[in-house]
Amino acid sequence: MSYFSGKRVVVTGGGGFIGSHVVQALRAEGCEPFVVRSHDYDLTRESEVALLYEDTRPEILFHVAGLVGGIGANKDRPAEFFYQNLTMGTFLLHLGQRFGLKKFVAAGAGCGYPQDAPMPLKEASFWDGPPQPESAPYSLAKRLLHIQSQAYYQQYGFNSVITVPGNVYGPNDNFDLRASHVVPALVRKFVDAAASGDEQAAVWGSGRPTRDFVYVEDVARGMLLAAQRYEGAELVNISSGIETSIRELVEALVEVVNFRGEIVWDDSQPEGQPVRCFDVSKAERDLGWRAETGLRPGLEKTVAWYRLNRATARLAV
Amino acid sequence: MNDTERWRQEILSQLTESAVVQRRSAESCGEAILAAAALIVCSLTQGGKLMLCGNGGSAADCQHLAAELVGRMNGRQRPALAALALTTDTSALTALGNDFGYETVFQRQVEARGRPGDVVLAISTSGRSQNVLRALTAAARAGLATVGLTGDGPGPLADLTDIAIRVPSANTQRIQEAHIAIGHVICYLVERMLGAEMEEESECLISQASG
Numbered sequence: 001m002s003y004f005s006g007k008r009v010v011v012t013g014g015g016g017f018i019g020s021h022v023v024q025a026l027r028a029e030g031c032e033p034f035v036v037r038s039h040d041y042d043l044t045r046e047s048e049v050a051l052l053y054e055d056t057r058p059e060i061l062f063h064v065a066g067l068v069g070g071i072g073a074n075k076d077r078p079a080e081f082f083y084q085n086l087t088m089g090t091f092l093l094h095l096g097q098r099f100g101l102k103k104f105v106a107a108g109a110g111c112g113y114p115q116d117a118p119m120p121l122k123e124a125s126f127w128d129g130p131p132q133p134e135s136a137p138y139s140l141a142k143r144l145l146h147i148q149s150q151a152y153y154q155q156y157g158f159n160s161v162i163t164v165p166g167n168v169y170g171p172n173d174n175f176d177l178r179a180s181h182v183v184p185a186l187v188r189k190f191v192d193a194a195a196s197g198d199e200q201a202a203v204w205g206s207g208r209p210t211r212d213f214v215y216v217e218d219v220a221r222g223m224l225l226a227a228q229r230y231e232g233a234e235l236v237n238i239s240s241g242i243e244t245s246i247r248e249l250v251e252a253l254v255e256v257v258n259f260r261g262e263i264v265w266d267d268s269q270p271e272g273q274p275v276r277c278f279d280v281s282k283a284e285r286d287l288g289w290r291a292e293t294g295l296r297p298g299l300e301k302t303v304a305w306y307r308l309n310r311a312t313a314r315l316a317v
Numbered sequence: 318m319n320d321t322e323r324w325r326q327e328i329l330s331q332l333t334e335s336a337v338v339q340r341r342s343a344e345s346c347g348e349a350i351l352a353a354a355a356l357i358v359c360s361l362t363q364g365g366k367l368m369l370c371g372n373g374g375s376a377a378d379c380q381h382l383a384a385e386l387v388g389r390m391n392g393r394q395r396p397a398l399a400a401l402a403l404t405t406d407t408s409a410l411t412a413l414g415n416d417f418g419y420e421t422v423f424q425r426q427v428e429a430r431g432r433p434g435d436v437v438l439a440i441s442t443s444g445r446s447q448n449v450l451r452a453l454t455a456a457a458r459a460g461l462a463t464v465g466l467t468g469d470g471p472g473p474l475a476d477l478t479d480i481a482i483r484v485p486s487a488n489t490q491r492i493q494e495a496h497i498a499i500g501h502v503i504c505y506l507v508e509r510m511l512g513a514e515m516e517e518e519s520e521c522l523i524s525q526a527s528g
Binding site: 195197255258300303304307308 | 348349351352355356358359360363365433434436456457460461462463476479480
């Protein structure tokens with residue numbers, strides 16, 4: 001009998017990237033969660049959030065809905081990124097307390113850490129300075145959820161966890177080039193280049209910056225464990241803790257995709273912060289969790305998913 | 318050299334050549350084989366199916382490999398996997414061959430049964446079999462992903478597939494021998510990869526397979 005079986009659980013954003021994997025992980029635990037989709041409840045409206053709680057009366061809520069995207073999308077629509085993410089989180093947590101929710105688990109933002117925080121990023125330095133300005137409207141909205149969760153624990157004893165993932169990748173990600181992050185963008189680039197027999201593929205930057213890539217199923221499993229084990233108002237990193245350079249990522253992808261062409265590094269293009277890596281000792285200690293999927297097997301599954309999805313997408317063309 | 322000795326030499330030579338081609342396939346096709354297995358696993362876990370087509374010995378391979386997946390190769394109990402050889406329905410094959418032309422016998426079946434998210438595995442040693450090529454074009458049109466097993470000749474099959482596994486040989490028999498060996502490896506990998514998924518998500522997978 002698992003912790004989740006028979007419990008009333010709600011997943012916001014359950015049709016999205018991380019949310020769909022949280023739903024699958026719950027099903028594997030014998031729990032059929034209620035999946036909230038944006039066309040059923042507009043979570044940026046307090047009245048609809050109240051309706052959601054009245055309709056579903058959950059014991060545990062995973063808040064994985066969010067307006068998300070890469071740097072480009074953050075630059076184009078900063079107001080929407082701020083308002084939608086702030087209101088969803090604020091209303092869900094506030095009314096969750098009112099409606100007797102036992103535990104609130106939310107996906108935080110890795111970019112919410114201070115821009116100049118020492119590496120690897122420790123939970124203790126979450127508030128030590130401002131985040132990178134490019135995505136501040138998004139990441140500060142997410143940061144405020146942490147303050148709110150601490151306030152509600154202090155005043156009402158309301159239990160919540162904010163899980164902060166690194167660079168999450170995997171099946172069901174957004175592969176739309178305008179909105180996507182580095183892994184889906186590169187997967188798409190190399191699968192498409194290999195399929196059309198291109199002799200060259202261009203990659204932005206020098207390949208030297210490092211990121212902390214974590215496979216989405218590992219993140220979902222970590223979020224379930226956080227829901228199960230934590231009481232109080234916690235913030236916990238859920239990432240691999242392994243620094244991988246963009247060059248290493250590209251080399252692994254070239255193998256997985258079987259791309260035979262030449263890679264051209266375009267040094268003139270921006271490449272973001274030089275190093276991003278998370279300290280994962282808290283999750284290991286408190287949850288007994290660590291990322292189990294290596295980059296290579298994770299990429300194999302991601303590439304396979306994109307290939308199938310790409311075939312399906314041909315229908316729309 | 319007497320006749321018996323000559324035949325013995327021939328046996329040694331042919332079997333050795335087969336082993337060498339398979340060894341070279343391991344070196345040059347390893348990544349493509351792994352990618353094909355991952356693709357099939359991804360499709361099956363999402364409720365898709367694998368459809369196989371080919372002619373002659375390749376048709377026999379299609380049936381053989383479909384049977385491995387519907388049944389079981391190694392290890393413990395597992396759900397049946399949705400694999401279908403398009404080479405076995407003599408009524409469909411003769412009707413389509415007679416009424417529409419032999420080049421349509423697989424294409425029409427892909428159009429009838431293929432759904433987005435399915436995978437077509439096409440086997441052609443030359444890479445030029447018209448009915449196989451037409452099946453691949455129909456698959457792409459219908460939103461299916463495709464894997465090709467072929468040789469290293471210039472046939473267009475490799476260009477029509479998402480993943481091409483090209484056995485480095487020009488000898489039809491040696492290519493076919495490598496094909497069935499690679500097919501066995503793919504079935505083995507699919508079974509093992511699904512086994513790993515099932516440990517984590519047994520109920521989910523079983524309900525999908527039976528649903």
